[in-house]
Amino acid sequence: MTALLTLPAAGEFEMADINYVAIAPMIVVFAAAVLGVLVEAFAPRRLRYPIQVGLAVLALVIAFAALVLPDADSVTGTTVAGTLAVDGPSRFLSGVLLALGLVGLLVMAERFGGEGPDAFTPMGAATPGSAIESAAARAGLATTEVFPLALFSLGGMMMFTSANDLLSMFVALEVLSLPLYILTGLARRRRLLSQEAALKYFLLGAFSSAFFLFGAGLIYGYAGSIRIPAIGEAAAASSGDLEPLLLPGVAMLLVGLLFKVGAVPFHSWTPDVYQGAPSPVTGFMAACTKIAAFGALLRLVYVGLESTRWEWRPGVVVIAALTMIVGAVLSVTQTDIKRLLAYSSVAHAGFILVGLLAFDITAVGGVMFYLVAYGASTIAAFALVNMVRENGAEATHLSQWAGLGRRHPWVAAAMTLLLLAFAGIPLTSGFTAKVAAFMPAVAHGGLSGVLLVVIGVLASAVTAFVYVKVIVLMYFTAPSGDVGLAQPALLSVVAIAVGVVLTVLLGVVPGPLLDLAAQSSTFVR
Amino acid sequence: MHNQLMVSLVGEGGAAAASAASGLTAWGWLLVALPLAGAALLLLGGRATNSFGPLLATGLSWASFALGAAILVAMLGQDPAERAAHLDLYEWIPAGGFELSAGMLIDPLSISFVLLVTFVGSLIHVYSLGYMEHDPDKRRFFAYLNLFVAAMLLLVLADSYLLLFVGWEGVGLASYLLIGFWNHKPAYATAANKAFVVNRVGDIGMALAIALIFATFGAVDFATVNAGVPDASTAALTAIGLLLLLGACGKSAQFPLQSWLGDAMAGPTPVSALIHAATMVTAGVYLIVRSHAIFDASPDARLVVAIVGAITLVYGAVVGCAKDDIKKALAASTMSQIGYMMLAAGLGPVGYAFAIFHLITHGFFKAGMFLGAGSVMHGMNDQVDMRRFGALSGAMKITWITFGLGWLAILGVPPFAGFWSKDKIIEAAFIGEGWQPWVFGLTALLGAGVTAFYMSRLFLMTFHGKARWTDDVHPHESPATMTVPMIILAVGSAALGLVMVLLDFPAWLEPVLGHHEHEHPVLPIPVIMGATLVVVAIGLALAWFRYVKESVPTTAPKGSLLTRAAREDLYQDQINSGFFQWPGILLTRSLNYADKAGVDGALSGLAAGIGGSSSALRKVQNGFARSYALTMLAGVVVFLGALWVIN
Structure with a gap:
């Protein structure tokens, strides 16, 4: 399947060659999502929750099996008329998405033994504060649409990491984003804030999509193809005539993707959306969207734009530096734990960009390892945020976390470990991830790479200060108010345990996963 | 990486390469694993380990010491050139072009540290059995102590800068946990916070140094780095050296990152003795000496090390003169003594061995004095104001005598330990050409005088003069679990210096640091020695006149401008x-x-x-x-x- 996407001659239709084994994981996830919609339509209300959770978990497990069982050689290559590429990075990241997606789903499925402390509104369509809403709450309804929505989004994310042409990349971008917009607006408490966040996310997302599309158009004009490898070939063979189309096109494509990873100055949605969305959704979004978006970004710049990187890389270097600085510095003044973690995620996006900009095969592995490490920790962190409650509502203001270490030592200890990982303290996954992402930058990134690493180290020192502030608050400050834990929280505890164990394991014995990431760093072209 | 280790020869120092560990040395990983297992067991075991936890932690620390001693004996049986052993543990970070295995370097330098850390550490475990007897969180305290010992051992045994950094952060974490151990007091939380933040500044230096080392040498293990030094540019080496120094300044409380050490005294006194006097704060000196190949090749970086050391030794001494809090005065003294070690390390090959020599003797006498201070506090209702002490020599005989031996050692009175180690540094500071020997030598000499003054002030205000006790105290001697460690450390303070000189300690380190021909100071050695003894005597006499002959007011007088500044840590x-x-x-x-x-x-x-x-x-x-x-x-x-x- 190396032929360019060409228009078939009138009257004849050429069937695209599809390697169903290679795209089976995606099909399973999408099929389960569609089934989930049918469940919403036909299953009785009481049964929906167990059916949906079971279906989603089963789908992810089957998809994971379908991903890892086939022999790598038999699935590697481009398929569906060259629109999808199944290769090391896409398979690695799809596997990570499925695994972390499963953990994220567990947190979403957490209902704390009853509908009361549920993170999701009983009825998404009801107007906040309306009679219908309170009736739905009294009836004990639960939003089970979140599971098919999350599956749709996850399928889109997997497709995003495999998309081999700009149009399927755009489709994947929309498929992953639209469910997220809805999920963001489904918080049970502070619903107006949640809906405002959803609307903002939607508007700004649409805005960034427009940039992406515009960029894709310009690049099509430049390369005569929307296939990513073809863009690289066209740039290598370029005579220079169409050069004016290239840079604006590249810049706008990058803007679309940098928006999704939350890079400065396209980050402004992050704190509002992270704060407004239900915490399980925030965790899912922070981990999985970042993985998918960096997957797409890796493919775009390493396959399509590498030969022209000398023209656009300086601009992205500045963006990476700004992302780290702004993310780190602004996290200092945050008083809300979710906003704090949002700015921390901005800073992390900057750290990952440092690795990405090294343009070396070792950097691909480093970036992918970083994504796993950060994703695992961040889902667990938001699961913890979801558990800490005051009068049933999430206690997200930092002052409410004061003295948590004395009342709930295990929760505080787990959060401390995760924060130390975010800070990059050795023997946590955060440290090895930074080593894996920064070392290629030092070795292959030239002067700007070294400079970015220096900024990265300084920024991590600043963020470390922020995290320690939270740790101090949890252990050294007297508790105030009536903050407690929502219980029973078996599913959350499982998710948190997975995150915590991965955080330690990837810090102490990162070898196997680093090896796997390194072996999975070759893109098909 | 392992193969490189086998063949590499250190360029400048001419030190021997490490061979693969065999025999007893192959069990070296247990040195770290034993206390680490203790920490994990005590932390995760919860209340079930309350009854036996502290004893277990103490036992594991001693076991680590016993293994360290056995490895030392095995090492003594080997030819000096073959004493360094490398122990490969596992592939830690195999990230594409950046392969790093976690391994241990067991050589005379690291084993010296192992013995210091485990011996003093184990004694302090024993002491804590008595000191923390009634604390409800005793188990957690011992878990942290074990964690600290494990992290410190990892720091000194690491075979690469990156693994060293793991131990480096580990001791920082343990120190942070222990400073804030009594976290119900907000002031203590602030102190822990300050220690963390200041240390982060130092850690930036370390992290950047590691990045730069990787950029320069393509690896971060000591063997490759040492082998690559001759081919590296001087500018890169100087930058690495200065960044390492920044890291060392943070950890070792050297100018300008010294501000946290005084506040760190908020932690329980055994912690101050172990972490903030004997071991962790000396990690910076270890780092410089371990990186000797880099500093040998960069005289500029070395000069900055010496200047930092000289400034800190004076700074600490001046601050020490004005503090009335016994622990803060001792902390200032620690700062100043580490300044001496830094100065020695900055002098280059003439000073490395003496820096480590003084580090070890200091570990004994300063830990002993801190334990003495803890014993005094124990008998005085946890008071720390020396203006409320006095005449304790009668009530606490063992504390008085053991503290006295430590005091004589730090003053450098022959034949006590400090005389052998500190005087060597003062002599070495007078070696060189141009302005440097005069400035550094005279600074070190002057520092010895000021040290004599403030340490005598501390000793005399506490144990002699008139009793200025508050009404509710009834001074009494501490239990045997506390006094026995003090006695053992006091014996060390008295005799260790002479023993180490007789055993020719500098020669013991030669396989690591390289052989160095003896040089002559700009002044004859007897003159330096005599001058040192004279300034010490003057300092002692001044203190005696001010604090024994004259009465000590129970509230601090306003004091001169300098005194007030010194009380405020020179602002x-x-x-x-x-x-x-x-x-x-x-x-x-x-x-x-x-x-x-x-x-x-x-x-x-x-x-x-x-x-x-x-x-x-x-x-x-x-x-x-x-x-x-x-x-x-x-x-x-x-x-x-x-x-x-x-x-």
Whole structure:
């Protein structure tokens, strides 16, 4: 399947060659999502929750099996008329998405033994504060649409990491984003804030999509193809005539993707959306969207734009530096734990960009390892945020976390470990991830790479200060108010345990996963 | 990496390469694993381990010491050139082009540290059995102590800068946990926080040094780095050296990052003895000496090390003269003594061995004195104000005698330990050409006099003169679990220096640091020695006149300008906040403002400025999607514009 996407001659239709084994994981996830919609339509209300959770978990497990069982050689290559590429990075990241997606789903499925402390509104369509809403709450309804929505989004994310042409990349971008917009607006408490966040996310997302599309158009004009490898070939063979189309096109494509990873100055949605969305959704979004978006970004710049990187890389270097600085510095003044973690995620996006900009095969592995490490920790962190409650509502203001270490030592200890990982303290996954992402930058990134690493180290020192502030608050400050834990929280505890164990394991014995990431760093072209 | 280790020879120092560990040395990983297992068991075991936990922790620490001693004996049986052994543990970070295995380097330098850490550490475990007997959180305390010992051993046994950094952060974490151990007191939390933040500044230096080492040598293990030094550019080596020094300054409380050590005294006294006197704070000196190949090749970096050491030794001594809190006075003294070690390390090959020599003797006598201070506090209702002590020699005989031996050792009175180690540093400081020997030598000499004054002041105010006790105290001697470790450390303070000289300690380190021909100081050695003894005697006499002959007021007099400045740590905190905190706050505020107002705000602000009205600016609020979209648009325009300009 190396032929360019060409228009078939009138009257004849050429069937695209599809390697169903290679795209089976995606099909399973999408099929389960569609089934989930049918469940919403036909299953009785009481049964929906167990059916949906079971279906989603089963789908992810089957998809994971379908991903890892086939022999790598038999699935590697481009398929569906060259629109999808199944290769090391896409398979690695799809596997990570499925695994972390499963953990994220567990947190979403957490209902704390009853509908009361549920993170999701009983009825998404009801107007906040309306009679219908309170009736739905009294009836004990639960939003089970979140599971098919999350599956749709996850399928889109997997497709995003495999998309081999700009149009399927755009489709994947929309498929992953639209469910997220809805999920963001489904918080049970502070619903107006949640809906405002959803609307903002939607508007700004649409805005960034427009940039992406515009960029894709310009690049099509430049390369005569929307296939990513073809863009690289066209740039290598370029005579220079169409050069004016290239840079604006590249810049706008990058803007679309940098928006999704939350890079400065396209980050402004992050704190509002992270704060407004239900915490399980925030965790899912922070981990999985970042993985998918960096997957797409890796493919775009390493396959399509590498030969022209000398023209656009300086601009992205500045963006990476700004992302780290702004993310780190602004996290200092945050008083809300979710906003704090949002700015921390901005800073992390900057750290990952440092690795990405090294343009070396070792950097691909480093970036992918970083994504796993950060994703695992961040889902667990938001699961913890979801558990800490005051009068049933999430206690997200930092002052409410004061003295948590004395009342709930295990929760505080787990959060401390995760924060130390975010800070990059050795023997946590955060440290090895930074080593894996920064070392290629030092070795292959030239002067700007070294400079970015220096900024990265300084920024991590600043963020470390922020995290320690939270740790101090949890252990050294007297508790105030009536903050407690929502219980029973078996599913959350499982998710948190997975995150915590991965955080330690990837810090102490990162070898196997680093090896796997390194072996999975070759893109098909 | 392992193969490189086998063949590499250290360029400058000519030190021997490490062979693969065999026999007993192959069990070296247990040194770290034993206390680490103790920490894990005590922390995860919960209340079930309350009854036996502290004893188990103590036992594991002693087991680590026993293994260390056995390895030392095995090492003594080997030819000096073959004493260094390398122990491969596992592939730690195999990240593409950056392969790093976690391994241990067991050589005379690291084993010296192992013995110091485990011996003093184990004694302090024993002491804590008595000191913390009634603390409800005793188990947690011992878990942290074990964690500290494990991390410190990892630090000194690591075979690469990156693994060393793991131990480095580990001791920092343990220190942080132990300073804030009594976290119900807000002031203690602040102290723990300060220690963490200042240490982060140092850690930036370490992290950048490691990145630069990787960029320069393509690896971060000691063997490859040492082998690559001759081919590296001097500029890179100097930069690495200075960054390492920044890391060392943070950990070892050296100028200008010394401000945290005084506050760290908030932790329980055994912690101050172990971490903030004997072991962790000396890690910076270890780092410099371990990186001797880099510093040998960069005289500029070495000179800065010596200057930092000289400044700190005077700084600590001056601060020590004014403190009335017995622990803070001892902390100032620690700072000053580590300044001596840094100075020695900065002198280069003439000083490395003496830096380590003094580090070890100091570990004994300073830990002994801290334990003595703890014993005094134990008998005096946890008071620390020396103006409320006095005449304790009668009530606490063992504490008095053991503290006295430590005091004689730090003064450098022959034949006690400090005489052998500190005088060697003063002599070495007088070696060289040009202005340096005179400046460093005289500074070290002067420091010895001031040290004699403030340490005598501390000793005499506490144990002699008139009793100035508050009414409710009844001084009494501490239990045997506390006094026995003090006695053992006091024996060390008295005899260790002479023993180490007789065993020729510098020669023991030669396989690591390389052989160095003896040089002559600019003054004859007897003159230096005599001058040192004279300034020490003057310092002692001054203290005796002021604090025994004259009565000591129970509230501190106003004092001279210098005294007041010294009480305030020479205004270090104020300077820090002026130079570092405020710019940081300003940056945060302005970025925060820009983020809130966004481009929208900037445009409106411009409009408001033009229109002469500020009301428009006030209306700008955070959270408008249009404001965010405008920010994005501006970002795109700037991004595009920048790319267009570049190309």
